[in-house]
Amino acid sequence: MADVEAPNRLAELRARAALTQQEVAARAGVAVTANQVSRWERGEQVPSLRYQRALAGLFGVEVPALGFPDRPATRVPRARSSAEDFMSDVEQDPRVQASQDGWTATRRLLNAHRHELAQTAAGLYPGHALAGTGLIAGPGWIPDAPVDLADVSLVEVPDATPPMLDGTEREAARVLPDESLMRSYARYTRAVRDLAPPRLFEDRHAWRLLGVDWARPTLAFGDTTYFGAADVFESLAHELAYVALDADGNPASDPSLRDLPYRRLVGDPFAFDRRPVMPAISTLTIRRDGDRGELLLHRRDPRAVAAAGGMLQVIPSGVFQPSSLLPAAREADFSIWRNIQRELSEELFGLPEADGHGRPVDYAAGPYAVLDAARAEGRLSVHCLGVALDALTLVGEILTVLVVDAPVFDELARDFVDRNDEGRVESERFPFTAEGVRGLLDSGRVAPAGAGCLELAWRWRDVLLG
Structure with a gap:
């Protein structure tokens, strides 16, 4: 019996990438299911162009290489849930399409020019810029010397007052595209979900920074979610990109706060009650060999991450958040050191991400035990170097450094x-020398947190280095 020709290349590309249908669904969009992917593979449905773009990005090919027909296959109509409204294959009204195309064009420019935009944003807060890194720091946020992480106390404030702004304000709506002819997107993260979804884009619980005090030293935290914070911080970044860059990504103006209504509404960037300040923990890893050091760096894939691609x-480097929502995990994970260990295990050892849905992490096993x-x-x-904000997004950054003796580092590196x-x-180890550090800082290739x-x-x- 002759083989039946596949209706498209989706199953072939998925097998080549060693992904399950469920994994493809999770990376293609919020409302996509494994059954949906199965129907696409069998040719029973043809995904809309936005999902074809997401699939092409996932497999690293151009849209035509997916092999889908130009016109949707005939299918039996069925009722849609409200969650599937945005998956419609019906042609968009040209006015809606123009709005969405303009929004995605600005977002592409934003991601391509984050370094320059961060420098522009830092200039909006004179006196607070951290040495041209694209970071700004509040009064007293940088200690006079590195603080051993063992000496830093974390305080959780479970009943903290919610922030005043959440990304649904009228000033934020100015940077949102049309969702339909009569409605704009309500939140920035919903527009990202539909129009420019990266592979890693999930709403998860995170801790919200509420206070910095190096005199004790103490950091205070409340609760937030990734999307709750992103609705604010990505709107701020998009607004600046739209005003500061022309259609080709060249500087269009030198904006002031007067030109940026949402940033002006946010006001004092160091006021924790104005917006959810979601902190990431960024850690410089140094291999120490006597009085010499080498640095380890990571190139972020723009198809996979929402920022700094x-x-x-x-x-x-990663958002400060628990590995699981179970109470036992939350208590164990409320630790900068544990967060560093988890991110290191995921990014350097390839361990599965503790994404908040599973069991608590066993810190007595594997690389966690070796590091402890x-x-x-x-x-x-491991030391804390200070706390700062990415000037472009006003995301919090807890800046840390991990110094590992060469024999321990080399033993660990066998499994990187x-x-x-x-x-x-x-693969290149960068020298921790004046020339090496300055070369990286002057290159414009390092994300603000890393530069800090x-x-x-x-x-x-x-x-x-001792």
């Missing part, structure tokens, strides 16, 4: 992966 970043032992023996040290879900681990870690770590090089 294509840029170099320190490794590990090395720290207890003094062969690994060269790629992970967020990008590629750079480099700047502060070099400032205290002698303390860190």
Whole structure:
């Protein structure tokens, strides 16, 4: 019996990428299911163009290479749920399409020019810029010397007052595209979900920064969610990109706060009650060999991540959030060190992401136990360098440095992966020297948080290398 020709190449590309239908569904969009992917593969349905673009990005091909026909296959009509409204294959009204195309064009420019835009944004807050890194720091947010992480206390404020702004304000709506002829998108994250979904885009619980006090030293936190914070911080970034860049990505103006209504509404960037300040923990990892050091860096894949795609970043780096919503996990995970360990295990060892849906992490096993032992023996040290904000997004950044003795590092490095879900681990080890650090900082290739870690770590090089 002759083989039946496949209606498209989706099943072939999925098999080549070693992904299940469920994994493809999770990365293609919020309302996509494994059954939906199965129907696409069998040719029973043809995904709309927005989902074809998402699939092409997932497999690293152009849309035509997916092999879908130009016109949707005939199918039996069925009732749609409200969650599937945006999946319609019906042709958009040209006015809606123009609005969405303009929005996605600005978002592409935003992601391509985050370094320059961060520098522009830092200039809006004179006196607070951190040495040209694209970060700004509030009064007292950078300690006078690195603080051993063991000396930093974390305080949780479970009944913290919600922030005043949530991304649905009239000023934020100006950067949102049309969802239909009579309705604009209500939130920025919904527009990203539909029009420009990266592979990793999921709403999860996160901790919200509420206070910084290095005199004690203490950091205070409440609760937020990733989307709840992103609706604000990505709107701020999009607004600046739209005003500051022309259609080709060239500087169009030197905007002031008067030209940026949503940023002006946010006001004092260091006021924790104005908006949800979701912090990421960014860690510069240094291999220490005597009085010399080498740096490890990560290139973020623009198809996989919502922010800083294509840029170099320190490794590990990730949002401060629990591994699971179970009470036992939340208590254990409310730790900067545990967050660093989890991100390092995911980004360097290729362990599955603790995405909040499973069981608590077993910190007594695997690389967690090895790292704990090395720290207890003094062969690994971890310090906090300060807290800052990415000037473009006003996202919080807890800046840390992990210094690992060469024998421990080399033993761990045997199991390092060269790629992970967020990008590629750079095979080159960068020298922790004045020339090496300055070359990275001047290149414009390093994300603001990574640049801040480099700047502060070099400032205290002698303390860190001992």
